[in-house]
Amino acid sequence: MPAIETFYDVMRRQGITRRSFMKYCSLTAAALGLGPAYVPKIAHAMETKPRTPVIWVHGLECTCCSESFIRSAHPLAKDVVLSMISLDYDDTLMAAAGAQAEAALQDTIDKYKGNYILAVEGNPPLNEDGMYCIVGGKPFVDQLRHAAEHAKAIISWGACASYGCVQAAAPNPTRATPVHKVITDKPIIKVPGCPPIAEVMTGVITYMLTFDRMPELDRQGRPQMFYSQRIHDKCYRRPHFDAGQFVETWDDENARKGYCLYKMGCKGPTTYNACSTVRWNEGVSFPIQSGHGCIGCSEDGFWDQGSFYDRLTNIKQFGIEANADVVGGTTAAVVGGAVAVHAAVSALKRAQKKNEEA
Amino acid sequence: MEDTIHTPNPKATGAFEASRLTGDATEEDLDSIRRRTSVYVYEAPVRLWHWLNALMITVLIVTGFLIGAPLPSLQIGEATEQFVMGYIRFGHFAAAQVLTVIFFGRIYWAFVGNHHARQLFYVPVWRKRWWKELGHELRWYAFLEKTPKKYVGHNPLAQLAMFFFMTLGITFMLITGWALYAEGAGQGSLPDTAMGWVLGLVQNSQRLHTLHHLGMWAIVIFMIVHIYAAIREDIMSRQSMVSTMISGHRTFKDDRIE
Numbered sequence: 001m002p003a004i005e006t007f008y009d010v011m012r013r014q015g016i017t018r019r020s021f022m023k024y025c026s027l028t029a030a031a032l033g034l035g036p037a038y039v040p041k042i043a044h045a046m047e048t049k050p051r052t053p054v055i056w057v058h059g060l061e062c063t064c065c066s067e068s069f070i071r072s073a074h075p076l077a078k079d080v081v082l083s084m085i086s087l088d089y090d091d092t093l094m095a096a097a098g099a100q101a102e103a104a105l106q107d108t109i110d111k112y113k114g115n116y117i118l119a120v121e122g123n124p125p126l127n128e129d130g131m132y133c134i135v136g137g138k139p140f141v142d143q144l145r146h147a148a149e150h151a152k153a154i155i156s157w158g159a160c161a162s163y164g165c166v167q168a169a170a171p172n173p174t175r176a177t178p179v180h181k182v183i184t185d186k187p188i189i190k191v192p193g194c195p196p197i198a199e200v201m202t203g204v205i206t207y208m209l210t211f212d213r214m215p216e217l218d219r220q221g222r223p224q225m226f227y228s229q230r231i232h233d234k235c236y237r238r239p240h241f242d243a244g245q246f247v248e249t250w251d252d253e254n255a256r257k258g259y260c261l262y263k264m265g266c267k268g269p270t271t272y273n274a275c276s277t278v279r280w281n282e283g284v285s286f287p288i289q290s291g292h293g294c295i296g297c298s299e300d301g302f303w304d305q306g307s308f309y310d311r312l313t314n315i316k317q318f319g320i321e322a323n324a325d326v327v328g329g330t331t332a333a334v335v336g337g338a339v340a341v342h343a344a345v346s347a348l349k350r351a352q353k354k355n356e357e358a
Numbered sequence: 359m360e361d362t363i364h365t366p367n368p369k370a371t372g373a374f375e376a377s378r379l380t381g382d383a384t385e386e387d388l389d390s391i392r393r394r395t396s397v398y399v400y401e402a403p404v405r406l407w408h409w410l411n412a413l414m415i416t417v418l419i420v421t422g423f424l425i426g427a428p429l430p431s432l433q434i435g436e437a438t439e440q441f442v443m444g445y446i447r448f449g450h451f452a453a454a455q456v457l458t459v460i461f462f463g464r465i466y467w468a469f470v471g472n473h474h475a476r477q478l479f480y481v482p483v484w485r486k487r488w489w490k491e492l493g494h495e496l497r498w499y500a501f502l503e504k505t506p507k508k509y510v511g512h513n514p515l516a517q518l519a520m521f522f523f524m525t526l527g528i529t530f531m532l533i534t535g536w537a538l539y540a541e542g543a544g545q546g547s548l549p550d551t552a553m554g555w556v557l558g559l560v561q562n563s564q565r566l567h568t569l570h571h572l573g574m575w576a577i578v579i580f581m582i583v584h585i586y587a588a589i590r591e592d593i594m595s596r597q598s599m600v601s602t603m604i605s606g607h608r609t610f611k612d613d614r615i616e
Contacts, residue, residue: 228544229545230541230563242437242444243441244428244429259431270567301561305562305564311567312564325571329575345501349501
């Protein structure tokens with residue numbers, strides 16, 4: 001078997017000049033928050049390391065992660081998909097179909113045992129033995145377990161694989177389950193978002209291929225370089241928040257002035273993602289910049305937190321839907337009323353006693 | 359001779375029971391009441407903590423509410439020239455840090471202070487007498503008892519409320535509050551190292567905010583009941599209440615037993 005070519009070889013074969021290659025290396029270093037000293041290191045790694053095979057499987061999902069991924073600007077998804085990683089199996093992007101595709105999956109697993117990265121888009125439903133999602137005639141959960149068995153690491157793409165997303169929203173009829181609750185013996189890196197930002201996705205893969213290790217993860221297993229701060233912390237409208245200048249109703253004067261969307265239920269203060277820095281579509285814009293609050297799509301259980309336009313999570317334990325302030329305010333009013341009645345009865349009793357004594 | 363707290367109980371099994379005060383009285387309290395008409399219950403650090411704590415909680419509730427539901431937009435000048443939310447949040451964080459420090463100070467005093475300084479931190483469920491007195495207190499508040507008992511420290515009902523709403527309540531608010539603060543302080547900061555695990559537990563920051571709001575309402579409810587009960591007891595019970603938290607001395611209005 002001939003040696004697997006390096007990333008650089010493939011890139012050159014793709015017609016990418018050395019100049020473009022170095023440019024890509026410095027852009028990647030910047031995106032990953034690394035200093036200029038890392039640029040030659042990345043270049044060296046790309047020139048000497050064999051390509052890393054990636055198996056990309058799809059469970060219950062909407063393909064928005066794939067859609068996002070192929071729209072990556074830096075580095076171009078074309079480079080990532082065709083050159084850097086050898087995407088050996090992805091039933092959405094690959095040309096093969098049916099038995100051929102399944103054979104390609106098995107081939108890759110056999111050939112690169114313990115060396116490939118398993119990227120999971122979507123999640124497996126566990127109810128009815130996983131019959132709610134069938135891939136190649138078998139429940140997806142079986143394919144996931146099979147592919148995960150010899151994987152070096154797993155990437156959970158998007159809110160589905162990371163947390164469950166809409167198909168896992170209450171009452172979750174198919175018991176859609178995030179990957180880390182099914183595969184417990186492999187290192188898993190979560191890249192949440194619905195979808196995740198394209199540059200974040202390619203950035204994560206580039207890091208793993210360049211340094212041959214997982215990027216530093218936070219407590220929830222997300223790469224720190226992209227998920228360590230909230231949208232709110234880096235939002236360009238933050239000065240209006242600190243000043244107390246808010247959009248009060250949609251399309252009011254303040255909305256036109258671009259004030260903070262906090263009162264419109266913007267989830268920026270409770271959402272960890274890189275939207276306010278990396279932005280979307282080659283850095284063109286992101287939800288808050290286009291005048292709508294963040295909906296918190298990269299947070300755990302974002303479909304189960306009530307309306308996109310509320311600041312607080314709905315509490316359904318009381319039979320009726322209410323938020324914490326309604327529940328608390330009502331209880332405080334009831335207790336206040338009870339105290340007033342109790343005080344009145346106390347005063348009457350006391351007056352009565354005094355009359356008796358007199 | 360008439361029965362008073364100054365005459366020994368003929369049925370008493372030991373010296374401790376002789377004076378026939380309620381179960382939370384200590385021997386020192388009994389000695390004190392034989393010499394004086396008052397018992398020194400709340401030492402200065404306890405009183406100082408109480409009033410600072412009350413002030414900080416008030417500031418925290420007002421500022422916290424304004425953070426959750428901000429004032430109408432103000433147009434003093436350009437965003438660079440006004441810092442309304444900034445100052446409100448600063449007030450909230452500053453008060454919270456004072457609250458944290460004095461809460462730890464209060465815990466320290468529970469170890470070195472007198473018997474009554476410890477009452478806040480436990481519920482004596484293993485004591486039969488405590489349960490009996492709790493039943494009496496519940497009946498007193500339901501207007502089923504004619505005469506209240508004489509308590510040196512907290513009555514059992516108050517002790518229960520303070521343990522759950524203050525000791526556990528403040529702990530809950532400090533944990534959730536510091537976890538929220540850690541989010542702004544950033545990963546790797548001291549608050550994050552100490553309290554960042556809470557967000558990992560709750561998973562979603564919005565849920566954490568919601569829990570912090572619920573905790574605030576619990577404390578608001580406690581405040582309503584606490585202030586009402588303190589004033590009512592001051593008027594209707596047989597011992598001093600409000601002034602005790604100012605002077606530290608519990609005075610009794612009569613010298614009848616219990």
